[in-house]
Amino acid sequence: MRRELGMAVAVAVICAFLWYSNHHFIGQYNILDLLRSVGMLGILAIGSSLVIITGGIDLSVGAIVCLTGVLIAKISSPSTGGLHYPMWIGISVALLAALLIGIFQGLLVTRMGLQPFIVTLGGLMWIRGIAEVIINGRTISFGSSSFTNLANSGLLNIGHEAIFSYPFLGFVAAVILGGYLLHMTVYGRYLFAIGGNRDAAYYSGLPVKRVELGAYVISALTAGISGIFYASFIQDAGPTVGHGYELYAIAAAVIGGVSLRGGEGTIVGVIIGTSMMEVINNGITMFQWHYHNSKGHLRTFHLGTHWQDFITGAVILLAVIFDQVSHFVARRKRLKAQAAKTA
């Protein structure tokens, strides 16, 4: 829990700093926008975390985000290229596809004994590949469809802005369900036990393969749900949607204290990790600095969006370095205590 606390403090400090540099950071428009993007990435990150906690990895979620959007657009978009079916059919087919992909990949990992990295790396490519084939590499717009309102509306409006956008509400639901599953059910306990020591879990009679399979299915499903929101938010479906999102989801989980070694992580950590990712993402555009140049004119410094990759990468590294150092310190302390006891 110490890890999560440290990260929460870090997020708060960064927010305060951003607010200091640009008061619009706390402005209504920006905050609501931030909450929505936290919601969309967060849903993805929760699914990924489940897999990571078992000691696996799911690299295919970004591609699933893409495929869901493409399926909905192809089946239900009223614009050119769409087949004009009712929206619920498109969404159902998309979620069904996500479910089947999850089952397929989960079976490859658990029954065939293939490495999760390879299975989902393949997924990352062939799933996006299918999406590209479906839309012939083009982009289909959702046009005037009411589907585009999904990401932009919600409950409790102020003017025409919803305080709780549907993506954010979806995230809240995912947090509640995910938290319950991870921390309050036998299933969640099994996830941690398998990630902590797969052999010991097997020797304790746990249904290791079934539990793992479940994690891959949930991960694919959350990717599908997240994909619906992203499609609605972007308002069209193209072959590059969701590109690299699997890595953002993994980064969010890791920053929040989910260990890639497996067996470690909390839902609170995932929330904080996701917030960190999105605050930084948002902060890069919001950050500004006023100064007087040599002639005494007031000037404003902005970071361009081209800084985003660098800063995100640096934050991920700092987070894991911090984690490792605290592990070392704890271990040193423990060894010292042990030495003192045996001496």
Added chain:
Amino acid sequence: MGQTQKAQRTKIDWGESLSANATQSASPVILSMRGITKRYPGVIALSDVSLDLRRGEVLAVMGENGAGKSTLMKILSGAVMPDMGTIEVDGKPVALQSIAHATLLGIALVHQELMLANNLDIAANIFLGAESARLGMLDKAAMHRESRKWLDRVGLHISTRTPAGLLTAGQMQMVEIAKALSHKARILILDEPTSSLSHSESEQLFRIMAELKLQGVSIIYISHRMEEVQRLADSVTVLRDGKNVGHMDRTEATKEKIVSMMVGRALNNWYPPKRNFTGQTVALKVENLHVVGTKSPVSFDVRAGEILGFAGLVGAGRTELVETVFGVTPPLGGHIELGGRHFTPTAPRDAIKRGIYLAPEDRKRNGLVLGMSVAKNISLPDINNYLPRWMLRPSVEQRVAQQQVDQLRIKTPSTRQLVGMLSGGTQQKVVLGKWLAMKPKVLMLDEPTRGVDVGAKAEIYRQIRELADAGIAIIFVSSEMEEILGMADRVVIMRDRKIAGIYPRDEVSQEVIAAKMIGE
């Protein structure tokens, strides 16, 4: 018949070659270890051990599992530093700081588990870490040429381009020896070299050992096999509990003498008293169970309230047997009868459902999730049956765990303590607690006191006896004979993945068990 004669002849040959070397005692001492002591937390692995090795001598080092042979050899090969004692090579004191250092001095250890890179060819393996290069490019031709020379010297007539993964165990061993020789090894340590070799491969190894001897290479030979030791060794050193208990020449080294040195000690009184076991209800019956990797099926039974001890050397197939009963590796045939009902276990779940539990040999790998708390480890196999199922109740979990902590006297600050932070003995008790919370019918304990300090051992013995008295059938696997004799009501002796005999405790002596374990 012909084969026996041949074997007989080889033996005679050996006798001759040895007598030809009768001037042995005249050859100079090239290695001398004096007063070697090594402590690990809670255990003294070696205490004041000394050893001399002459040029061209084969010295057999014998002792039970845990007698300190491995530690001594690790020290000699530079992998471990002793706490006290001196080592002299060619009369000069040396401080062996690393394996590389020992290699430089001509000391090479051929491991029991062969350590070759399976994807590389023989030449690459021989030169691993000492590759010859020209202008930064691997000089493969030179390496193959050199390797050929060393392979010829150990009598291995196969291409140096063969990938190591395709070799038989015997050939791998020869490559390892060739590799050692290429490092100009003068002292060769062979750790149970024949344990994975076929008969003819062993014979080949012995021939090469004889040649190396003549070339002046000294060999430290670790083996449990009495006939090999009697046949090969010029002298024998016996270790017990990390101490020297005897050193003798080939002529004095009779089997009886060695066995009595290996086991000769009074039984400690820390074992709980046995009640006069008269139970007749068979709890578990194993019939013709065909364990993967064995040739012949095994049968035995264990009665309710009985402690059935499984004695044998490491690799005798005891762990494989109990793991098969537990369903870790499904058997090739045969079945298990529990309470009159047949079943064939295909996964630990099957066995656990029926009340057959295993505390595995490697508890850190298979028994515990070290990063989880005591309570979570104890509840792990049974938590699915806690009510309500849809919501974990930490208070229930803590209560169940606390019960075991109290009953087994698990020394932990709280049930929330991470298991990885506890000592070996305490961890073992957590493994026990995990199963005892579930009312076992049959409890299989594989080396339950390995890595456990003396005080905790006595405690664990007492608790095992109490469990048996409560009517649980106990299968007790141990490599420490003393433990088997102290605990078991009946003793099953395993050798070469077969049951070599089953005896009631009162009708069997240490010597008989030792002889059966080693094989006549």
